[in-house]
Amino acid sequence: MTATQLADCDAVISDTDASPPQMKAIVQYRYGSADVLALATLPRPTPKPDEVLIEVVAAAVDRGTCHLMTGTPYLIRIAGYGLFRPRNRIIGLDVSGRVVAVGTEVTRFDVGDEVFGIADGSLAEFATAAEDKLVLKPANLSFEHAAATAVSGIAALEALVDVGRAQPGQSVLIVGASGGVGSFAVQLAKALGAEVTAVASTRNVDLVRSLGADHVIDYTEEDFAADRRRYDLIVDIGGRNSVSRLRSVLGPTGTLVIVGGEGGNRLTGGIGRQLWALVQSPFTSRRLTTFISTEHHSLMERLAGYIETGAVTPAVQARFDLGDAADAIGLLDSGRASGKTVIVTGAACDA
Numbered sequence: 001m002t003a004t005q006l007a008d009c010d011a012v013i014s015d016t017d018a019s020p021p022q023m024k025a026i027v028q029y030r031y032g033s034a035d036v037l038a039l040a041t042l043p044r045p046t047p048k049p050d051e052v053l054i055e056v057v058a059a060a061v062d063r064g065t066c067h068l069m070t071g072t073p074y075l076i077r078i079a080g081y082g083l084f085r086p087r088n089r090i091i092g093l094d095v096s097g098r099v100v101a102v103g104t105e106v107t108r109f110d111v112g113d114e115v116f117g118i119a120d121g122s123l124a125e126f127a128t129a130a131e132d133k134l135v136l137k138p139a140n141l142s143f144e145h146a147a148a149t150a151v152s153g154i155a156a157l158e159a160l161v162d163v164g165r166a167q168p169g170q171s172v173l174i175v176g177a178s179g180g181v182g183s184f185a186v187q188l189a190k191a192l193g194a195e196v197t198a199v200a201s202t203r204n205v206d207l208v209r210s211l212g213a214d215h216v217i218d219y220t221e222e223d224f225a226a227d228r229r230r231y232d233l234i235v236d237i238g239g240r241n242s243v244s245r246l247r248s249v250l251g252p253t254g255t256l257v258i259v260g261g262e263g264g265n266r267l268t269g270g271i272g273r274q275l276w277a278l279v280q281s282p283f284t285s286r287r288l289t290t291f292i293s294t295e296h297h298s299l300m301e302r303l304a305g306y307i308e309t310g311a312v313t314p315a316v317q318a319r320f321d322l323g324d325a326a327d328a329i330g331l332l333d334s335g336r337a338s339g340k341t342v343i344v345t346g347a348a349c350d351a
């Protein structure tokens with residue numbers, strides 16, 4: 001959709017919905033690629049008893065947001081996000097901002113608190129979020145970096161620590177190291193004392209090296225599976241390598257954690273690979289496993305701890321204004337984004 005079309009759409013919705021107070025938001029009324037997104041003026045959401053209302057300063061995009069936009073794999077629709085059209089018309093998960101209202105049951109936050117976490121529709125000037133999906137923003141973390149942290153950081157933390165049980169001195173292979181999850185995983189693995197080998201494409205080699213990777217494999221020139229090296233832990237985030245390829249470089253008692261990977265069929269996406277790993281695991285000395293992220297504030301607090309000490313810095317590689325959020329999601333959806341992409345709202349510019 002062009003800028004003119006976005007402006008037209010904005011005007012039409014503004015004229016027909018006069019209920020104050022209003023806000024700007026990125027909406028979608030049907031599933032599809034980034035051109036289903038439009039900037040619209042809508043009523044501000046009202047927090048439920050266990051939610052807070054946040055004045056958004058920054059938001060970020062992630063692969064999950066792309067899946068919710070396209071409605072693929074179809075498993076997402078069956079899981080309750082809307083069979084024929086998206087149930088949530090405002091898109092976006094990662095958020096940072098200031099609390100402007102609290103629900104009657106909220107105990108952890110007050111109006112004025114600076115927070116980050118996961119919201120229901122963060123690509124907007126205001127967003128609601130469940131109290132247990134938010135934490136206070138560390139003072140040394142900018143709103144932009146905070147917005148980039150929760151979704152990808154949680155996945156990396158769970159993959160390495162809770163599921164992968166990474167130990168100091170272990171050799172860790174991170175496949176898909178340059179993306180949202182991978183850029184956190186490289187830094188967290190280093191912070192845990194591991195020797196990190198990162199797999200990325202040529203354009204991202206310098207990025208993953210700057211994040212602290214000890215060794216970098218450019219997969220366009222080198223095959224990690226052809227290497228004689230064996231790893232204690234493999235965190236597989238991108239590229240959809242087969243389980244057998246990943247197993248071939250796993251030490252005899254090593255652990256493979258499959259976080260995700262794009263592609264697969266339209267019904268189940270990448271899940272077949274994860275299931276195949278779980279099926280094989282009981283029949284080998286290696287541990288082959290996967291997980292679904294736990295969107296809970298306790299993980300965000302742990303992440304904030306790494307960020308406060310400087311061990312981890314969100315790898316923000318691109319910034320867009322709210323009105324250009326469709327371009328940001330298009331960039332990610334096309335596979336051309338690196339690290340994290342942040343959306344700065346109009347509210348931030350006024351702040």
Ligand SMILES: NC(=O)c1ccc[n+]([C@@H]2O[C@H](COP(=O)([O-])OP(=O)(O)OC[C@H]3O[C@@H](n4cnc5c(N)ncnc54)[C@H](OP(=O)(O)O)[C@@H]3O)[C@@H](O)[C@H]2O)c1
Nearest residue numbers: 063155176178179180181200201204238239260261292293
């Ligand atoms: N299990 C969970 O709960 C959970 C949570 C979060 C995310 N995920 C999933 O994890 C996956 C990654 O998420 P993300 O947010 O990190 O996505 P992302 O930001 O798009 O990063 C994916 C990375 O994969 C890399 N890649 C592509 N082809 C590759 C190949 N052949 N070999 C190695 N790397 C390759 C790309 O880097 P290059 O350009 O350098 O190739 C890209 O940066 C997605 O499928 C997402 O749905 C799962």
